[in-house]
Structure formats: C-alpha cells, structure tokens
Amino acid sequence: MTNDLMLGGLYLLMAMMLVLGSLMSRREPWAKLVKVALMWVTIFGAGFILFTFRDNLGFVAQRIKSEALGTPVVEGRTVRIPMAIDGHFWVDATINGVPAKFLVDSGATVTTVGNALAVEARLDRVEARDQLVRTGNGIVKVSSARADTIEVGSIERRNQRVYVADNDDLNVVGMSFLSSLTRWGVEGRWLILEP
Structure with missing residues (x-):
C-alpha cells in the first residue's frame, strides 16, 4: 500500500504542476484562476483517493449493503x-x-x-x-x-x-x-x- 500511496502522490503532484502551469499561461483574473485550480485539485484529489483505496472500496460497498439489508x-x-x-x-x-x-x-x-x-x-x-x-x-x-x-x-x-x-x-x-x-x-x- 505504501508503494500505491507514493505512486498516487506522484501522479497528483504531476497533475497539479500541469494544471498550475497551464493556468499561469492564461491571462485571466487571479480569482478565476484560483477557482479553476481548486476545482482541478479537487478532481485529482478524488482520483488519488479512489486509486489509493481501491482495494478497500469492495468492503465499503459490502458494509453499506449489509447495513441496508x-x-x-x-x-x-x-x-x-x-x-x-x-x-x-x-x-x-x-x-x-x-x-x-x-x-x-x-x-x-x-x-x-x-x-x-x-x-x-x-x-x-x-x-x-x-x-x-x-x-x-x-x-x-x-x-x-x-x-x-x-x-x-x-x-x-x-x-x-x-x-x-x-x-x-x-x-x-x-x-x-x-x-x-x-x-x-x-x-x-x-x-x-x-x-
């Protein structure tokens, strides 16, 4: 799991650098740039969490089903x-x-x-x-x-x-x-x- 965490962190860092680099090259007001940057960080963060904990998601689904049924x-x-x-x-x-x-x-x-x-x-x-x-x-x-x-x-x-x-x-x-x-x-x- 540690290797998955490091690999996921590397992917997240690369994605953030790409997003920030592309945003800096645009001529938009800073408030709009920050808003778009936060949106992309949230999207990549969610992807990182799903990638890192993909093995445990089956248990979470099974637990939700058992609670409901x-x-x-x-x-x-x-x-x-x-x-x-x-x-x-x-x-x-x-x-x-x-x-x-x-x-x-x-x-x-x-x-x-x-x-x-x-x-x-x-x-x-x-x-x-x-x-x-x-x-x-x-x-x-x-x-x-x-x-x-x-x-x-x-x-x-x-x-x-x-x-x-x-x-x-x-x-x-x-x-x-x-x-x-x-x-x-x-x-x-x-x-x-x-x-």
Whole structure:
C-alpha cells in the first residue's frame, strides 16, 4: 500500500504542476484562476483517493449493503452481523440447508426453531413437547431435536441440539451455537462471530 500511496502522490503532484502551469499561461483574473485550480485539485484529489483505496472500496460497498439489508458481512472466516433498526441482531441462517431468519440471542440457552421450520428442515424430534422453557414472552412448551447442520454466514456447526416450539415465528440462535465459537461479541453496532 505504501508503494500505491507514493505512486498516487506522484501522479497528483504531476497533475497539479500541469494544471498550475497551464493556468499561469492564461491571462485571466487571479480569482478565476484560483477557482479553476481548486476545482482541478479537487478532481485529482478524488482520483488519488479512489486509486489509493481501491482495494478497500469492495468492503465499503459490502458494509453499506449489509447495513441496508441486514445481511452478514463475511471477512475471511469472521462473520459480522449489523444491528437492526430494532436494536437486535437478525441473521439469515440455514438449518439442515433450509434458509430462515433468526434472532441472535445470547439470553437463549439453546437454539430454537418454530414448528413449521422444524418440519421443513426435517428435524428428528428426540422427545415429546413436554419441556418448559422461560422466554422473554413467558413460558413456552418445547421438544428437543437434533440439527445435522446450522450455518450462519460461513460458520457451520454439525449435530447441534435445538428446541422446537409451537410458535412458528420463534427462530433463535442461542448459546448452544454461540458457545461453540472461538470468540463472539458486540463491537459498536456489529455482532462479531469467529469460528
């Protein structure tokens, strides 16, 4: 990047010399010459910035898209999930290859899915719906099941225990998934997941 910076600076200096040389040869009032010179400096400065940081512009575009749509940003093996407008972290994930929207909730002990998603993902229920769990919305009856795979961005976990609830809009990535990660945490308006 240092070579790019030096090369970009050299281009900018050469452009400024050409512009100032051509402006000096004209017989215009100084105010107009200064105005035109500043315009050209701005144009070449913008070109310099774009040239120097061209490798990072892809990340900026990806970050803007993720902020607008709520999709995770994958940087190598790290997954960055933007905070939604409601203050929660929502992510498009898959369970047994079936995509669904999940709330990432560190207060949930076990990853939980709604009954409709469990049927679509063909989750084998281990037990009858006789367990009671306390949620933010009260006590819910659930049954245990096993998911072959749960994927959040580029992170995949196999043979995960999940709960299945009657409530079809209850899809939560809980601590059973989060605790399997090397690191996870909130940094500003982003939830960072590292496998």
